[in-house]
Each structure stands twice: as structure tokens, then as C-alpha cells.
Amino acid sequence: MPALGADMEAGTLVEWLVKPGDRVKSGDVIVVVETQKGAIEVEIFQDGVLSNILVPVGERVPVGTVLAQIAGAPGAAPPRAEAVAVAAKPAAPPLVEAPPPRPAVAPPGQRIKVTPAARRRAAALNLGLATILKGTGVEGSIRLADVEAAASGAKLPPPPAKRGLDLSEMRKAIAAAMSRSKREIPHYYLTETVDLQAAWSWIERFNAEKPPIERILPAVLFLKAAALALREQPQLNGAYENGAFAPSSDIHIGWAVSLRSGGLIAPAILDADKNIARPIDGGHARPRRTRQAREFTKLGTHVAHDHRHERR
Amino acid sequence: MTDTEIRALILELIRDIAPEADPAVARDQDDLREVFDLDSMDFANLIVAIHDRIKIAIPEVDYNKLFTLGGATAYLRDALSQ
Known part of the structure; x- marks a missing residue:
């Protein structure tokens, strides 16, 4: 989670524009983040293949949190996916350690096998396919029943964050920044x-x-x-x-x-x-x-x- | 264009700049900048919009003649008739 403003402490994931397995290159907009100043498109500054999304849509995380993992360019593929804080400033160390990749999650670059019905149902439930640990279909593919089981068992992610500009949030952010400025900086x-x-x-x-x-x-x-x-x-x-x-x-x-x-x-x-x-x-x-x-x-x-x- | 049409056009163009504006509140003698909360950039954009729509390039020295709805209507009526 990059700092998209000096006073930004956290951001809410609004939309992933890429999915695991997608090739990304430096400069691509890969995710939309809601801040107190509105929804902002976030670029990636690295080439590779997105292997793992770590923060689902709707979740609010502090600046510095690792949002996703990308595997290096083909040919130089490291044995493990390298965790990167997408577009984060180098000076801002991650505040939260990247959780270790879940064992059952598809390895980097490999698509999650899923039936069309299951994919639709998962989308309707706002359920990330990566959160369904185990598929019971052919070759471990995820079936509709797996989605339903995961939905009933898993805690559903919060509803998507309100999109667009929230002016009352913006006023709060301005007030907080101005108070801090007046308090800490000699004028x-x-x-x-x-x-x-x-x-x-x-x-x-x-x-x-x-x-x-x-x-x-x-x-x-x-x-x-x-x-x-x-x-x-x-x-x-x-x-x-x-x-x-x-x-x-x-x-x-x-x-x-x-x-x-x-x-x-x-x-x-x-x-x-x-x-x-x-x-x-x-x-x-x-x-x-x-x-x-x-x-x-x-x-x-x-x-x-x-x-x-x-x-x- | 009739005065009524000119007046309606001005209010329409203001709505494009100030979407929350309620045209019903404007009286001819009111200062548009106050009634519709227009700053100097908004007002400049209104002048641009008028130019785009009816091809009248209002000189900057005449801006103050368009500050009220009545004044703007009269100014554009005269300009259109020339």
C-alpha cells in the first residue's frame, strides 16, 4: 500500500484490475485504492507475473502493507515468489509482514482451475477464488459446491468500500493534517x-x-x-x-x-x-x-x- | 434568440459548471457569482462556454456587464443582434 499523500495512513482496496497469472509491467495500473482523498489508481513499478493477491477488495490496510506478490520475469523465475509492496516508497518499510503464501493456493503463474458456474457464484458472493482452499473437482478444480462451502464457512469480506469522493472523509483528513501542521511546525x-x-x-x-x-x-x-x-x-x-x-x-x-x-x-x-x-x-x-x-x-x-x- | 432563450442558455451553462445550482433561485438583479458560488475560474469557464455555444467572444473588459443574470441576458441579446 503506497503512501498516496503525506497524511495517508491507510487505504481501502476498491478494485483489482489484474488477477493472479496476469503478466504485469512497470507502469501498469493494477489496483484502485480508496483514500480519504478519493479513489486513486496505483501503478506497479516492476515487471513480472502476478502470482498472489494478498489483500482482498474491501479490506482496509495500513501504508506499507504488501498487497500482492509477483514472480520475476520468465527465465529468471525465482523458486519463491518475491513479495513486493506495490509501488510503495522505498523509505516506507512494510508495517505488516506479508503472510506466508497459503499452501493450497495455486503456485505463481498457474491459473486456478474453476468451473464457470463456480466462478460466477464466487463473483456474486464477492469471494476471491484464492480464498477457497480446496477444490474437489477434477484435478482439484473448484466446483460450485466448493464455493458454497467456502461462502458458508468463511467470513465474507466487508462490502466494497464506497467509491468516489467522500467529502466528509476529506474534511476529516484535512482537519487532521492541518491540526498536525499547526501543532508540530513552527509558523x-x-x-x-x-x-x-x-x-x-x-x-x-x-x-x-x-x-x-x-x-x-x-x-x-x-x-x-x-x-x-x-x-x-x-x-x-x-x-x-x-x-x-x-x-x-x-x-x-x-x-x-x-x-x-x-x-x-x-x-x-x-x-x-x-x-x-x-x-x-x-x-x-x-x-x-x-x-x-x-x-x-x-x-x-x-x-x-x-x-x-x-x-x- | 429571445431573452427567455438567452436566459435559459446562461442557466444551462452555469449548471454545467455548478451541477448543484438551482436555476429557480436566480433573479435578474442577483450577482451570478454569489448566487451560484462561482469563483473567477468558474466565471472564466462560463465565458468560454458562451463562446463555444453562440460564438460570442466577450472581451475581458466587458466581464463586469455579465455579473448579473439580467445584465448577461441584455449583453448577449445586444451582441447577437449586431
């Missing part, structure tokens, strides 16, 4: 008055010749100015990690965007010093998609906010 405040007449005049001239879609909002100038200032003040661009400041060579500005009906996200504008984009394109409009690409939640190396931009 100081600097103010500076800048004459913006030249900037305003420039924007007026720029926009006057443009169709509406290409016009820019004044906030874009603040972003660009912040990004250029960070080039000169690299000590303000980065993050504290493991007790030390780690400067970033790239300038990604987290831009606080208030969501309609409450809530807040801070998507990072990547390489803001080099490519400030037009303000009125899809990337900047208030997001309504609730399933976010992971890139969208990438942490900024600096955060900027335009209070004037808020509704009055």
Missing part, C-alpha cells in the same frame, strides 16, 4: 506589498487578443512568479524527510483548489517554472472526476495559494 508569517500594475496591464493586453479559452487568470502570474522565485531560493523547494531537508531539483507547485461543495485538493503543477499551462483548460478546471490518476496526487515541492482567487 512564521511574512508579508510584502508588490505593485502589480505592470502585471495587470500585461494580462489585459495579453487577454485582449485572445479567444476566451486562451485567456489567463491573474493567478497564473502568481504561480509563475512563485516558480521562478523558487529557482533562486531552492531552500524553499523540497520536503523534510527523515529529519532532514531534501531539496528538489524540480519545481512542482501544489496549487490549492477548493472543491465545489467543500473539500480541498492541491494538485501539483509539474515543472511550473518551465511550463505554466493555460489556466482554463481541463487540467485546471475544478475537478469533478472522483477517480484520480496518481500523477494528480503527486506531492508538490512547494505549495501556493491565491486567496483572492477564492469566492468572495
Whole structure:
């Protein structure tokens, strides 16, 4: 379970997009995880064959938990499946040891034999086939009766997590992060008055010749100015990690965007010093998609906010 | 387009930006930004949507004439008749 935000402590599995036996390659989105900031697609950073899913849909697990195991590329197949924390940061050691593979689970790369009726029934019951330890059919294949037996005996997984954005959860996450920030980080405040007449005049001239879609909002100038200032003040661009400041060579500005009906996200504008984009394109409009690409939640190396931009 | 049609179009485009907006609450003299909770980005998107739909590129200096529903209706009526 990767940390999909600095304040994320746990996530709930919403959907597996791959199944045991599937070949995966670095960059594939393999699982959808529900966090307090919405459902997020998680990539894998390794090639191989998915041998074992360890966390079923609906389960909430702490950051660092091993979600699945993949076997190495063919030819270099290790005798045992290597446990990997999918897309987890190297700095975050698994909080939970991977449970040893269950003995009756199909070995890596081998499909679980199952009759179509059993597969349908298992899906209807939201029951992972890997959780059915023993098939009683031909060559150990899983039959309908095995599914029923497993369903009556096994504790059913909780219903799938609520999908999409849960705004009250998001408010809780923001409140927790802000309280912690105020409590643990010394704050100081600097103010500076800048004459913006030249900037305003420039924007007026720029926009006057443009169709509406290409016009820019004044906030874009603040972003660009912040990004250029960070080039000169690299000590303000980065993050504290493991007790030390780690400067970033790239300038990604987290831009606080208030969501309609409450809530807040801070998507990072990547390489803001080099490519400030037009303000009125899809990337900047208030997001309504609730399933976010992971890139969208990438942490900024600096955060900027335009209070004037808020509704009055 | 009649004033009624223009007014309905504006409200339709606002609904696209603010799905929870209730068009029934808007009176002609109200500031759209307040009634429908539009920030400057939302308002810019409304201008873009108007341009896409009826091909009127409203200059930035005229934005303040469209802050109210009545003002926006009148402005677009005049622009369409030119």
C-alpha cells in the first residue's frame, strides 16, 4: 500500500484490475485504492507475473502493507515468489509482514482451475477464488459446491468500500493534517506589498487578443512568479524527510483548489517554472472526476495559494 | 434568440459548471457569482462556454456587464443582434 499523500495512513482496496497469472509491467495500473482523498489508481513499478493477491477488495490496510506478490520475469523465475509492496516508497518499510503464501493456493503463474458456474457464484458472493482452499473437482478444480462451502464457512469480506469522493472523509483528513501542521511546525508569517500594475496591464493586453479559452487568470502570474522565485531560493523547494531537508531539483507547485461543495485538493503543477499551462483548460478546471490518476496526487515541492482567487 | 432563450442558455451553462445550482433561485438583479458560488475560474469557464455555444467572444473588459443574470441576458441579446 503506497503512501498516496503525506497524511495517508491507510487505504481501502476498491478494485483489482489484474488477477493472479496476469503478466504485469512497470507502469501498469493494477489496483484502485480508496483514500480519504478519493479513489486513486496505483501503478506497479516492476515487471513480472502476478502470482498472489494478498489483500482482498474491501479490506482496509495500513501504508506499507504488501498487497500482492509477483514472480520475476520468465527465465529468471525465482523458486519463491518475491513479495513486493506495490509501488510503495522505498523509505516506507512494510508495517505488516506479508503472510506466508497459503499452501493450497495455486503456485505463481498457474491459473486456478474453476468451473464457470463456480466462478460466477464466487463473483456474486464477492469471494476471491484464492480464498477457497480446496477444490474437489477434477484435478482439484473448484466446483460450485466448493464455493458454497467456502461462502458458508468463511467470513465474507466487508462490502466494497464506497467509491468516489467522500467529502466528509476529506474534511476529516484535512482537519487532521492541518491540526498536525499547526501543532508540530513552527509558523512564521511574512508579508510584502508588490505593485502589480505592470502585471495587470500585461494580462489585459495579453487577454485582449485572445479567444476566451486562451485567456489567463491573474493567478497564473502568481504561480509563475512563485516558480521562478523558487529557482533562486531552492531552500524553499523540497520536503523534510527523515529529519532532514531534501531539496528538489524540480519545481512542482501544489496549487490549492477548493472543491465545489467543500473539500480541498492541491494538485501539483509539474515543472511550473518551465511550463505554466493555460489556466482554463481541463487540467485546471475544478475537478469533478472522483477517480484520480496518481500523477494528480503527486506531492508538490512547494505549495501556493491565491486567496483572492477564492469566492468572495 | 429571445431573452427567455438567452436566459435559459446562461442557466444551462452555469449548471454545467455548478451541477448543484438551482436555476429557480436566480433573479435578474442577483450577482451570478454569489448566487451560484462561482469563483473567477468558474466565471472564466462560463465565458468560454458562451463562446463555444453562440460564438460570442466577450472581451475581458466587458466581464463586469455579465455579473448579473439580467445584465448577461441584455449583453448577449445586444451582441447577437449586431
